[in-house]
Amino acid sequence: MQLLDALNWRYATKKMNGQPVPQEKVDNILEAAYLAPTSSGLQPFKVIIVTDEAMKRKIREIASDQSQITDSSHVLIFAAWDNYTVERINKVYQHIETERGLPEGTFSDYKNRITALYTKRAAEQNFEHAARQAYIAFGLAIAAAAELQVDATPMEGFDNAALDELLQLPQQGLKSVTLLPLGYRDSENDWLVNQKKVRTPKDEFFLQIA
Amino acid sequence: MQLLDALNWRYATKKMNGQPVPQEKVDNILEAAYLAPTSSGLQPFKVIIVTDEAMKRKIREIASDQSQITDSSHVLIFAAWDNYTVERINKVYQHIETERGLPEGTFSDYKNRITALYTKRAAEQNFEHAARQAYIAFGLAIAAAAELQVDATPMEGFDNAALDELLQLPQQGLKSVTLLPLGYRDSENDWLVNQKKVRTPKDEFFLQIA
Numbered sequence: 244m245q246l247l248d249a250l251n252w253r254y255a256t257k258k259m260n261g262q263p264v265p266q267e268k269v270d271n272i273l274e275a276a277y278l279a280p281t282s283s284g285l286q287p288f289k290v291i292i293v294t295d296e297a298m299k300r301k302i303r304e305i306a307s308d309q310s311q312i313t314d315s316s317h318v319l320i321f322a323a324w325d326n327y328t329v330e331r332i333n334k335v336y337q338h339i340e341t342e343r344g345l346p347e348g349t350f351s352d353y354k355n356r357i358t359a360l361y362t363k364r365a366a367e368q369n370f371e372h373a374a375r376q377a378y379i380a381f382g383l384a385i386a387a388a389a390e391l392q393v394d395a396t397p398m399e400g401f402d403n404a405a406l407d408e409l410l411q412l413p414q415q416g417l418k419s420v421t422l423l424p425l426g427y428r429d430s431e432n433d434w435l436v437n438q439k440k441v442r443t444p445k446d447e448f449f450l451q452i453a
Numbered sequence: 454m455q456l457l458d459a460l461n462w463r464y465a466t467k468k469m470n471g472q473p474v475p476q477e478k479v480d481n482i483l484e485a486a487y488l489a490p491t492s493s494g495l496q497p498f499k500v501i502i503v504t505d506e507a508m509k510r511k512i513r514e515i516a517s518d519q520s521q522i523t524d525s526s527h528v529l530i531f532a533a534w535d536n537y538t539v540e541r542i543n544k545v546y547q548h549i550e551t552e553r554g555l556p557e558g559t560f561s562d563y564k565n566r567i568t569a570l571y572t573k574r575a576a577e578q579n580f581e582h583a584a585r586q587a588y589i590a591f592g593l594a595i596a597a598a599a600e601l602q603v604d605a606t607p608m609e610g611f612d613n614a615a616l617d618e619l620l621q622l623p624q625q626g627l628k629s630v631t632l633l634p635l636g637y638r639d640s641e642n643d644w645l646v647n648q649k650k651v652r653t654p655k656d657e658f659f660l661q662i663a
Contacts, residue, residue, distance in 0.1 A: 245600070246456065246485055246593070246596060246597050246600050247481060247484055247485060247488065247597070250485060250488040250489075250593070251488065253490075255490060271457060273659065274457055275456055275457060275460060277652055277655065277658060277659075278457065278460035278461065278650075278652065279460075279592060280463075280465060280592075280595060280607050282607075282609055284651070286652060286653045286658065289657075289658055289659065289660055290658065290659055290660070291659075291660045291661075291662060292659060292660070292661045292662065293662045294661075294662070294663050295662055295663055298662055335653070338651065338653070338654070339651045342649055342651040343648055343649050343651065371581050374585060375584060375585055375588045375630075376588075378585045378586075378588035378589050378592070379588050379589070379591060379592035379595075380592070381589060381592075382489060382490075382588070382589035382590070382591075382592035382593050382596075383456070383460070383592050383593075383596060385490060385589075386456060386592075386593060386596055387456050387457070390455070390456050397490050397492075397589075399492055410662070420585075438553055439552055439553050440488075441494070441548065441549045441552040441553065442487055442488065442496060443496045443545070443548070444548070445487065447499075448487060448496065448499055448500065449483065449487075449499065449500055449501075449502060450499055450500070450501045450502070451501075451502045451504075452501060452502065452503045452504070452505055452508055452620070453504055453505055
């Protein structure tokens with residue numbers, strides 16, 4: 244399925260039917276998130292995969308009781324770094340140098356520049372920057388699901404602090420940003436499934452400077 | 454091209470060759486950004502398309518002199534709403550109701566809830582939220598370009614305030630967040646083109662809660 248067809252097919256599924264998503268499709272969706280480009284290649288977030296039913300019930304409780312969380316087979320949680328640190332940035336560039344077989348220190352100048360920039364900023368500003376990167380991956384996971392005709396519901400409507408505590412994210416230097424339940428639409432019971440997809444008029448959304 | 458193949462094909466092109474991207478491919482890339490899902494369907498950003506050579510030169514000057522800006526044929530600028538307002542939210546929901554042929558006020562309860570939530574928050578917090586939505590579209594535009602084997606360089610490294618002034622974005626209630634030059638790689642002169650794509654080890658990027 245071409246990307247535009249997939250994006251037209253998808254919608255923010257409101258009711259799922261409980262049918263599980265095969266593992267190879269989940270793996271494909273995760274791979275899209277993994278391959279997402281990020282600023283300076285830092286990938287400043289993690290993707291947490293929840294399949295445990297009890298855990299899904301707990302998440303649903305702190306996510307406005309949205310039924311897709313327990314009617315999906317997999318809930319993906321995108322959690323961004325709470326800050327950029329020297330150690331985290333060093334680790335990324337050491338890994339890149341190793342993987343490319345380059346001498347240690349090849350990227351030192353660049354790495355030192357971004358480290359100086361990031362470490363002088365407040366943690367909150369760095370978290371916001373990291374969260375934006377997570378949204379790129381979030382978008383690509385949504386696209387990958389649609390390409391495979393797997394339904395997904397992008398969600399921000401949950402109690403971030405409660406979810407962070409539930410998953411012990413602060414101890415890992417992470418803060419939750421979005422949820423993405425994966426499953427299949429319950430077409431007979433989803434009020435949104437047959438509604439027209441509506442977007443802002445194009446002449447307002449695009450601005451051409453020719 | 455399947456999405457994963459496209460994501461593996463793409464890279465943050467460092468040197469472009471000046472060859473123009475055909476309009477139908479640009480339109481496809483723009484359509485992907487347009488179809489991106491956003492929180493409550495608000496699409497709180499615009500995509501600005503720059504093809505004018507003089508304007509591209511001016512943008513390059515305030516974007517760390519990155520050559521892709523002038524060696525691309527199209528520069529996309531993602532600019533997020535500087536705030537959520539009653540008027541902006543009302544306009545979106547009026548349009549959705551009209552397009553779906555629903556009675557005026559169908560979404561009043563939902564709309565009033567998000568309006569109450571957003572309008573009590575600081576403009577800066579709302580802008581950050583809007584910027585995150587723009588990153589979903591940014592990611593989908595990058596994916597669409599890759600699917601069409603069009604090169605694209607995701608960029609944050611520019612002087613946002615200077616670009617906002619250049620494009621008169623504050624007058625439109627917008628703030629720039631990212632740039633995306635579209636063009637074609639200059640394989641002979643791009644140091645990055647043959648470097649291995651490196652990502653964080655998967656056992657660190659993913660966390661399974663089974």
